[in-house]
Amino acid sequence: MAExxxxxEMKKAIGTQSEPSTIEIEKGMIRKFAEAIEDPxxxxxxxxxxxxxxxxxIVAPPGLLMAVMMVGQGSPMPFRPPMPRILDGGGEWxxxxxxxxxxxxxxxxxxxxxxxxxxxxxxxxxxxxxTTWTNQKGELVARALGTLINY
Amino acid sequence: MTQGPAITDEVRAxxxxxxxxxxxxxxxxxIRRYADAIEDPxxxxxxxxxxxxxxxxxxxxxxxxxxxxxxxxxxxxxxxxxxxxxxKAGYPRLLDGGVEYECFLPIRAGDTLTAYSKxxxxxxxxxxxxxxxxxxxxxxxxNQNGDLVVKARGTMIxx
Amino acid sequence: MPLxxxxxxxxxxxxFEDVEVGSEVTPLAKVATTQMLVRWAGASGDFNPxxxxxxxxxxxxxxxxxxxxxxKRAWLGQLMTNWIGEQGFLKKFSCQYRGxxxxxxxxxxxxxxEGETWWCKGTVTKKYVDGDQHIVECDIWVExxxxxxxxxxNATVILPSRA
Amino acid sequence: MAKQVYYEDVEEGMExxxxxxxxxTQQLVKWAGASGDYYQxxxDKDFAQATGLPGVIxxxxxKSSFLGQLLSDWVGEEGTVKKxxxxxxxxxxxxxxxxxxxxxxxxxxxDGEHIVELExxxxxxxxxxNAPGSAVVALPSxx
Numbered sequence: 001m002a003e004x005x006x007x008x009e010m011k012k013a014i015g016t017q018s019e020p021s022t023i024e025i026e027k028g029m030i031r032k033f034a035e036a037i038e039d040p041x042x043x044x045x046x047x048x049x050x051x052x053x054x055x056x057x058i059v060a061p062p063g064l065l066m067a068v069m070m071v072g073q074g075s076p077m078p079f080r081p082p083m084p085r086i087l088d089g090g091g092e093w094x095x096x097x098x099x100x101x102x103x104x105x106x107x108x109x110x111x112x113x114x115x116x117x118x119x120x121x122x123x124x125x126x127x128x129x130x131t132t133w134t135n136q137k138g139e140l141v142a143r144a145l146g147t148l149i150n151y
Numbered sequence: 152m153t154q155g156p157a158i159t160d161e162v163r164a165x166x167x168x169x170x171x172x173x174x175x176x177x178x179x180x181x182i183r184r185y186a187d188a189i190e191d192p193x194x195x196x197x198x199x200x201x202x203x204x205x206x207x208x209x210x211x212x213x214x215x216x217x218x219x220x221x222x223x224x225x226x227x228x229x230x231x232x233x234x235x236x237x238x239k240a241g242y243p244r245l246l247d248g249g250v251e252y253e254c255f256l257p258i259r260a261g262d263t264l265t266a267y268s269k270x271x272x273x274x275x276x277x278x279x280x281x282x283x284x285x286x287x288x289x290x291x292x293x294n295q296n297g298d299l300v301v302k303a304r305g306t307m308i309x310x
Numbered sequence: 311m312p313l314x315x316x317x318x319x320x321x322x323x324x325x326f327e328d329v330e331v332g333s334e335v336t337p338l339a340k341v342a343t344t345q346m347l348v349r350w351a352g353a354s355g356d357f358n359p360x361x362x363x364x365x366x367x368x369x370x371x372x373x374x375x376x377x378x379x380x381x382k383r384a385w386l387g388q389l390m391t392n393w394i395g396e397q398g399f400l401k402k403f404s405c406q407y408r409g410x411x412x413x414x415x416x417x418x419x420x421x422x423x424e425g426e427t428w429w430c431k432g433t434v435t436k437k438y439v440d441g442d443q444h445i446v447e448c449d450i451w452v453e454x455x456x457x458x459x460x461x462x463x464n465a466t467v468i469l470p471s472r473a
Numbered sequence: 474m475a476k477q478v479y480y481e482d483v484e485e486g487m488e489x490x491x492x493x494x495x496x497x498t499q500q501l502v503k504w505a506g507a508s509g510d511y512y513q514x515x516x517d518k519d520f521a522q523a524t525g526l527p528g529v530i531x532x533x534x535x536k537s538s539f540l541g542q543l544l545s546d547w548v549g550e551e552g553t554v555k556k557x558x559x560x561x562x563x564x565x566x567x568x569x570x571x572x573x574x575x576x577x578x579x580x581x582x583x584d585g586e587h588i589v590e591l592e593x594x595x596x597x598x599x600x601x602x603n604a605p606g607s608a609v610v611a612l613p614s615x616x
Contacts, residue, residue, distance in 0.1 A: 026180045028176055029180055029181075029507075032352075033508075035507070036503040036508070037504070037542060043550060053550045054550055063537065066508075066537045066538050066541065067507055088532070088534060088561055089533075089561055090559045090562075091537065092557070092559075093537075093556065095556070147560075184349075184352065185384075189346075189384045191384075193388070193391060195391075205396055213384065213387050214387035215380070215383055215387050215403075219355065220355070247380070247407050248406060248407065249407050249463070250383060251403070254399070254400055257399075344516070348502050349506070349511060351503075351506055352503070357499050357506075359498060359499055362498065362516050416517065
């Protein structure tokens with residue numbers, strides 16, 4: 001199956017952008033996230049405590065942007081991953097501004113890179129997409145690169 | 152297991168017990184996830200524009216959904232105490248017997264609900280597989296304007 | 311069954327005058343899957359492993375993970391809100407969890423395996439006017455693939471009137 | 474939570490307080506609910522085995538999020554997590570304890586910010602680092 005992959009053809013899609021979507025950050029979403037990872041930090045949940053802290057209110061923990069579907073992730077893929085299996089290869093998240101409940105974030109995605117590598121399980125494709133989150137004030141709040149492994 | 156009387160003094164003493172109120176916040180995302188989970192595409196539960204033009208003016212909750220608790224303790228703590236007493240009496244196995252809702256007002260995204268729970272009754276009955284106990288928990292949901300929105304009656308079966 | 315058919319849809323507005331005792335509530339088909347149960351856990355906050363952990367479910371004597379009673383209740387809620395439309399109001403609603411149901415497994419990320427389909431159904435048992443309210447009462451239930459009513463209940467609704 | 478850590482408290486090579494997680498099948502389902510990732514390999518044993526896995530596996534993003542907590546716990550209320558990068562190298566299974574760890578690799582002042590760089594990773598009971606990565610944080614300074 002690996003032989004049929006035309007990497008050059010797929011590489012032409014690099015730079016493709018997704019239709020931006022918006023996501024409203026809610027207190028419940030943050031609370032649910034913190035409950036799921038069992039993170040009791042009062043900055044994420046305790047209004048009274050967070051009010052007196054540096055950001056003056058509840059903020060989202062760094063991991064919230066790793067909760068893919070919840071916060072949206074642009075994955076502009078003009079082709080189906082050619083091989084049958086998919087693994088989440090990891091990612092890189094950069095934070096510029098705090099994210100607060102009530103924020104409406106615009107999520108934009110871009111196909112960033114495609115690489116091929118011989119792995120333990122044969123040929124593997126690394127499909128990297130970039131996601132940016134911009135808040136209602138037009139500030140870039142975070143940027144991520146996510147790697148999908150297709151093998 | 153030999154089962155003694157189910158309604159021991161300890162169990163009987165729980166009838167009428169009330170809980171600390173639960174606070175629930177109703178947010179659009181939580182309503183949408185709930186509607187997604189049951190595969191209910193009704194725009195009243197997910198389409199802000201359409202909901203705005205509806206008689207409700209905002210996204211509403213599907214029946215049986217009351218938002219996500221800010222803190223979960225009241226009702227669940229109360230039924231847990233009854234369960235503990237029934238377990239001691241020899242009725243450790245739990246079943247959810249069902250529920251009844253009486254709805255007075257729609258619940259809208261943006262509402263904050265306060266839920267007051269009370270053990271309304273505990274009874275016993277001889278079933279096919281031995282004695283069963285029925286615990287009725289009444290929960291009253293009030294919105295931020297102080298209006299009664301829903302009364303719920305849940306049945307917990309322990310045997 | 312494609313997703314869109316399983317989801318059902320809101321009917322055009324129903325009026326008090328459109329129903330008679332014995333009228334059928336428009337049936338709604340549902341397919342419970344292992345995935346739907348996990349979604350439901352996430353949306354409802356009921357994380358009892360009885361509904362997703364096969365080892366735990368076996369240890370509890372139910373064989374394999376079972377459908378949440380409250381999920382079936384929520385389906386019945388949809389049955390009624392679809393039927394009464396935007397102008398109707400669900401006034402009272404109850405159901406009992408009488409029998410266990412087992413979800414279909416998933417074939418792919420989006421497609422369930424072949425298997426059982428559940429039907430939410432109802433019939434009108436009573437209609438009357440109380441003050442200015444046009445009230446209709448119904449028997450409602452969830453029926454599994456074998457035709458067993460595992461989740462029977464009742465609903466009382468207020469419908470708009472053409473009068 | 475521990476008391477506030479300052480830039481001056483940190484030396485290159487020092488380990489930060491570790492964070493232990495007992496991952497259960499229940500936590501995986503909670504994560505699915507919180508993240509919206511409903512891929513069956515994380516809760517359906519039969520499905521996972523049919524795709525060639527030994528059983529249900531822990532979501533990579535859940536491990537990344539644990540590492541996020543490791544960092545936000547450490548930097549405290551006055552610190553900022555600026556960058557987290559994680560590779561999902563190997564599989565972890567519910568029922569096993571996972572320990573999140575980190576070690577300072579570099580400290581420097583840049584544009585007035587007191588920056589600390591770290592190596593971060595998760596460790597399973599066999600000592601395998603299945604989710605290694607790196608991070609950049611800013612700490613308050615006593616100066």
